[in-house]
Amino acid sequence: MPQENSAAKVLHHLKQDILTGLFAAGHKLKMNALKERYQVGVNPLREALSQLVVMQLVQVQDQRGYRVCPVTQSELVDIYDTRAHIESLCVGLAIERGDEVWEAGIVAAAYRLQSNAGLLQADGDLQAWEQLHQQFHYAIVKGCGSEELLRVRLDLYEKASRYRNLWLRHNAGHGAFDVNQMEHEQLVTAVLARDLEAAKKLISKHILVPSQVLQGLL
Amino acid sequence: MPQENSAAKVLHHLKQDILTGLFAAGHKLKMNALKERYQVGVNPLREALSQLVVMQLVQVQDQRGYRVCPVTQSELVDIYDTRAHIESLCVGLAIERGDEVWEAGIVAAAYRLQSNAGLLQADGDLQAWEQLHQQFHYAIVKGCGSEELLRVRLDLYEKASRYRNLWLRHNAGHGAFDVNQMEHEQLVTAVLARDLEAAKKLISKHILVPSQVLQGLL
DNA sequence: AGGTATTAAAATATCGACATTAGTCTCAAA
DNA sequence: TTTGAGACTAATGTCGATATTTTAATACCT
Numbered sequence: 001m002p003q004e005n006s007a008a009k010v011l012h013h014l015k016q017d018i019l020t021g022l023f024a025a026g027h028k029l030k031m032n033a034l035k036e037r038y039q040v041g042v043n044p045l046r047e048a049l050s051q052l053v054v055m056q057l058v059q060v061q062d063q064r065g066y067r068v069c070p071v072t073q074s075e076l077v078d079i080y081d082t083r084a085h086i087e088s089l090c091v092g093l094a095i096e097r098g099d100e101v102w103e104a105g106i107v108a109a110a111y112r113l114q115s116n117a118g119l120l121q122a123d124g125d126l127q128a129w130e131q132l133h134q135q136f137h138y139a140i141v142k143g144c145g146s147e148e149l150l151r152v153r154l155d156l157y158e159k160a161s162r163y164r165n166l167w168l169r170h171n172a173g174h175g176a177f178d179v180n181q182m183e184h185e186q187l188v189t190a191v192l193a194r195d196l197e198a199a200k201k202l203i204s205k206h207i208l209v210p211s212q213v214l215q216g217l218l
Numbered sequence: 219m220p221q222e223n224s225a226a227k228v229l230h231h232l233k234q235d236i237l238t239g240l241f242a243a244g245h246k247l248k249m250n251a252l253k254e255r256y257q258v259g260v261n262p263l264r265e266a267l268s269q270l271v272v273m274q275l276v277q278v279q280d281q282r283g284y285r286v287c288p289v290t291q292s293e294l295v296d297i298y299d300t301r302a303h304i305e306s307l308c309v310g311l312a313i314e315r316g317d318e319v320w321e322a323g324i325v326a327a328a329y330r331l332q333s334n335a336g337l338l339q340a341d342g343d344l345q346a347w348e349q350l351h352q353q354f355h356y357a358i359v360k361g362c363g364s365e366e367l368l369r370v371r372l373d374l375y376e377k378a379s380r381y382r383n384l385w386l387r388h389n390a391g392h393g394a395f396d397v398n399q400m401e402h403e404q405l406v407t408a409v410l411a412r413d414l415e416a417a418k419k420l421i422s423k424h425i426l427v428p429s430q431v432l433q434g435l436l
Numbered sequence: 437a438g439g440t441a442t443t444a445a446a447a448t449a450t451c452g453a454c455a456t457t458a459g460t461c462t463c464a465a466a
Numbered sequence: 467t468t469t470g471a472g473a474c475t476a477a478t479g480t481c482g483a484t485a486t487t488t489t490a491a492t493a494c495c496t
Binding site: 437441443444445450451452453456458461462463465466 | 476
């Protein structure tokens with residue numbers, strides 16, 4: 001029975017708790033509180049926290065413990081700009097290299113996303129929708145075939161999560177997702193038509209629009 | 219006196235020891251041996267190792283300890299291809315955004331690299347040259363102005379280090395660096411002339427050539 | 437006898453408790 | 467208001483107990 005060690009378990013939970021905003025930006029992560037919450041000793045905790053430091057989700061001050069990385073407007077802009085460039089790169093390579101299985105995967109993911117648009121209602125499950133949304137975009141970029149590039153992309157996606165959750169909550173039930181939905185359709189059309197320039201422009205815009213909305217919120 | 223904790227110290231040393239190849243790919247990292255070598259307890263060690271896992275330099279198998287990540291031909295190709303794309307992206311943005319201070323920095327770094335070409339002799343200090351080489355390329359890309367993009371670039375650079383050291387040792391004293399030197403001159407010219415297309419082609423090739431040499435060695 | 441399965445023993449990883457050390461806060465005195 | 471001493475809080479590291487894996491040895495079967 002593969003029982004992963006406690007450091008791995010606490011890493012997973014703690015990461016979620018930070019990304020979803022349960023531990024707010026700048027929040028001091030006290031050992032005793034975390035020990036209590038996750039029911040582990042200090043050593044697995046320190047291991048997990050060390051890893052989150054490398055992921056740039058947590059800061060460490062020597063001899064003064066850990067705290068959640070602050071969110072700033074400049075970081076927001078930087079992350080989203082970089083994501084736009086990287087995602088655009090992935091889409092471009094995917095269009096060059098993708099095969100029929102890749103195309104089918106896109107169609108399937110787009111269909112699932114479309115079918116569950118109801119999750120975007122005011123009382124819907126935004127996290128569930130975001131899951132499908134993520135899978136849709138992943139279906140497109142995985143055609144690039146580069147593990148390293150996809151890993152870089154995932155790192156940035158996760159680092160953007162705290163900001164994205166703000167955007168999701170802000171838009172919930174305001175019909176602001178309609179534009180988003182339309183962009184997805186256009187993207188699928190451009191990608192399947194292997195229209196490189198159009199697809200790159202669309203994906204870049206698709207990422208930068210939420211960034212501009214968020215800049216007004218911070 | 220800013221005395222960083224022992225986990226940070228051992229992280230730095232251990233990372234170097236892996237990147238320089240002192241601990242070979244696939245090597246089992248036994249706690250007792252590391253404890254002895256770095257003169258620390260197991261906990262700081264586990265912290266450092268956890269971080270190296272996130273950096274993808276070591277692997278962890280539950281209850282079976284840590285070992286240095288293996289090197290593979292496919293990873294080599296993937297890392298260098300991805301580096302070529304990312305570096306090209308950085309150079310492109312730098313050309314668009316760079317100012318005069320940026321230009322001056324490039325000229326200065328190029329001059330220092332040129333002046334110390336003697337380090338490439340068979341009996342030279344290759345690590346010292348690589349330091350200058352790295353600084354030269356950094357002088358160019360830092361003009362892109364994106365912290366996130368530069369961080370991604372640095373991650374890939376470090377991940378490529380183990381392969382690069384092979385290349386450096388292979389080329390030492392064989393005059394194979396002459397082409398490399400010429401590429402640097404051409405790159406500086408293209409960048410300062412703000413010739414986007416030429417610069418992107420040059421930097422991409424500059425990264426991919428060592429990759430092709432290395433593919434023959436593995 | 438050769439090879440495989442079983443069991444015992446050594447080695448190793450993991451985790452929590454405790455002691456040490458550093459940082460912070462309070463309060464009084466200058 | 468500033469400064470310094472002491473108490474308190476929190477982070478860090480070492481040690482030891484426990485659980486798991488790996489190695490070795492022995493017994494068993496073909």
